[in-house]
Amino acid sequence: MSNTPISNDDDALFIEEDVEDTLLAHHVPRTWKIAIVDDDEDVHRATEFALLDVKILNRKLEFIHTYSKAETREVFSKESDIAVILLDVVMETEQAGLELVGYIRDELKWRDSRIILRTGQPGYAPEEDAIRDYDINDYKTKNELTRKKLLTALTAAIRSYDQIRTIDASRRGLHQIITSSGSFSVEDGIQRFASGVITQIAALCGVPSEGLICAQGDRPDALGHTLTFSVIASAGQFSNLMNCPIDEIGNELIRESLRQTLTRRESIFNKDNMTLFFSGQGNRPAAAFVELPCALNDIDQQLLGVFCANLGVCLDNLGLVNQLKNHAYRDQLLMLPNRLKFIEQIDHAIKNATEKQLVVLIDIDDFAGINDVLGHHYGDLLLQSVANRLTEKLGGDIYLARISGDVFGLLGSEKALQPDNIRRLFTTTFVIAETDHTVSMSMGIVALTGYSESGADVLKDASIALKRSKGHQRGSHTMFTREMGIEIHERALLMQQLHLAFDAERLFLVYQPQVDLNTRHVIGFEALLRWRTDAGELVPPSDFIPLAEHSGLIVSLGAWVLRTACHTMVMLQEAGIAPQRMGVNVSVIQFRQPDFIATVEAALKDSGLHPHHLELEITESVTMVGAEMFENSLAKFKELGVQIAIDDFGTGFSSLSYLDKLPVDRLKIDIAFVRQIDTPEGPRIAELITQLGKKLGLQLIAEGIETEHHWKVLRDMGCHEGQGFFIAKPMVEADIASWVKDWNAK
Ligand code: C2E
Ligand code: MG
Ligand code: MG
Helix, strand or coil, X not given: CCCCCHHHHHHHHHHHHHHHHHHHCCCXXXXXXXXXXXXXXXXXXXXXXXXXXXXXXXXXXEEEEECCHHHHHHHHCCCCCEEEEEEECCCCCCCHHHHHHHHHHHHCCCCCCEEEEEECCCCCCCCHHHHHHCCCCEEEEHHHCCHHHHHHHHHHHHHHHHHHHHHHHHHHHHHHHHHHHHCCCHHHHHHHHHHHXXXXXXXXXXXXXXXXXXXXXXXXXXXXXXXXXXXXEEEHHHHHHCCCEHHHCCCHHHHHHHHHHHHHCCCEECCCEEEEEECCCCCCCEEEEEECCCCCCHHHHHHHHHHHHHHHHHHHHHHHHHHHHHHHHEECCCCEECHHHHHHHHHHHHHHCCCXXXXXXXXXXXXXXXXXXXXXXXXHHHHHHHHHHHHHHHHHHCEEEEEECCEEEEEEECCCCCHHHHHHCCCCCEEECCEEECCCEEEEEEECCCCCCCHHHHHHHHHHHHHHHHHHCCCXXXXXXXXXXXXXXXXXXXXXXXXXXXXXXXXXXXXXEEEECCCCCEEEEEEEEEEECCCCCEECHHHHHHHHHHHCHHHHHHHHHHHHHHHHHHHHHHCCCCCCEEEEECCHHHHHCCCHHHHHHHHHHHHCCCHHHEEEEECHHHHHHCHHHHHHHHHHHHHHCCEXXXXXXXXXXXXXXXXXXXXXXXXXECHHHHHHCCCCCCCHHHHHHHHHHHHCCCEEEEECCCCHHHHHHHHHHCCCEEECCCCCCCECHHHHHHHHHHHHHC
């Protein structure tokens, strides 16, 4: 070949031939490819002449001619599906033929092609080893190649080739069918099964693996649950029809054949094609269209019938399995992927994502309230419209799932999931039952970059971030940080240690004096809980009290505090230090216990303390116990003679008018307002609280007095009592007597 531009034309010609080949492939009857490898031109001509117009097993022969080992290697490297190779043993070298056999079997890995060795010299036979090792069909001398002998040898070889192919294809088909029933992935279970069926049918009928299967769709469409027939498997020339709905199949013959088969519920056999019907017990029929080179005989048709019936049952089972999987992976209300599927998807993203991906959890604020007030059906509709909006506006770039009740999960690129953009989707109201509904939501976000944890861990982290958002400010979003995770972990550890500490009596009380700001007299103490760890560190109560409340430990812990404080008070009285009261902090959880009053009574009785000397400090959160119960309990304490102080007053007591009705004795001005005295804000709020207390006939005490100035300002505004570091830091019981002595001496 020259290096002139003409070579381009050669290329063009080559391509055209190629295209023509594929176009013709379906019209030209299929052939058996026979390779004649021989350095003698005469042998080529004689062989071809001998086999002129011969048909074996219904097919014509197609010849491929090569003349040397080298040429054969080159031609074969671009060939496939050669049924029989008539191979000259001696060509350019004595071993050329056998070497080619090695090339065919070992390098090309053509195991199916049959090889007939030929030699010109009678008596020259290759070693038996070679014949056995290389799976050589036959060995003939060239003069044996009469038309009759050649035909017999070739027919046997082709039949053998065909059988090997069929068995191989069946094996592959069966394998696919078997593995597909066990396949775990919802998406391709049925499809793999179906393409196994095509391979199997093709093998059974001795046709190329081509055809398509149509079945009832498994996935509901976007709007609901309408199921349509579409192509679930296709092979060969039909590959491009995959997923195509039956009505959109362009080829009328195929479309109508499938339709008829599915309505008549029976297989249809024609001369050039057949459409098989698979039916099981259930109502998930399927049909397969396969082209045939010639009509099938009755026996073949009956065999196929049995095959189809069996497959129908399989298909049924597969359908059931899929339905189960569908339930396992899909939220049945919104038909969205569920938590499990979302976790899988995150796992996938962690492994495969190329750009920065985010996981966003969206929680509808006060959804429980909406459900309670407007009913569950309304709640469901709201969830549906939220889901619809997220799908519509965020589009196919993101993965949407319903994680639980009112929590949605989004997975997608950082760009697609900008928190502000998501929030903007909620600025327009949602129309439910013809009424506008404003929805606000909180978000928890995790960036997947650098994540090696599992999808489940990511979801956990996103929940932590979401909880933060909801705790801090509804309608906000929080990005998960490592610290949050550590914090949670540390909290769990702390909780464990707290339980141990309580058991090991590593918790103790300290007492902070309370004095009359006018007379300086010690009027009481506040009992404050302390925890010293084994390492000697003090854990602040603001860290461990919430933990104890969370775990319920606060109930027994609180009871212990009450008993201990009452005992201390009695001891102080017996020692001649006679303060009027002992303040004990009580948490909302304790208050909620039905036997809380009994616990208090028992502490008083056991210690012998007069109820009048005990003051319970409660915070506004106690009022959340429920107004009625709260009032009843307070009334009982009043009856007993126990005093009640509202702690941290002003930091969020929600209903001032409510305060009016409560039988409390004292307001504790929060430390924050005492601190304010030193700021431009000044003592304004402290004064307001004082005036309010006076109007309500309540006593006032200020906490956190750190300077003489605080003391004076508070005293002058009419707050008569106080506690704080300026007076004394909380102290252990053993130090109280000497402190009181010192204080009184000043
Ligand atoms: P609280 O009841 O408001 O207690 C007052 C807190 O202010 C105490 O902190 C006390 O040590 C601190 N304090 C007093 N004077 C000053 C001062 O002049 N300057 C400063 N900076 N702080 C001062 P503590 O002991 O850390 O207690 C914190 C909170 O833990 C308490 O707030 C109370 O709500 C809770 N708590 C403590 N002990 C118990 C308990 O036995 N049971 C329950 N349920 N809660 C407790
Ligand atoms: Mg207190
Ligand atoms: Mg306080």
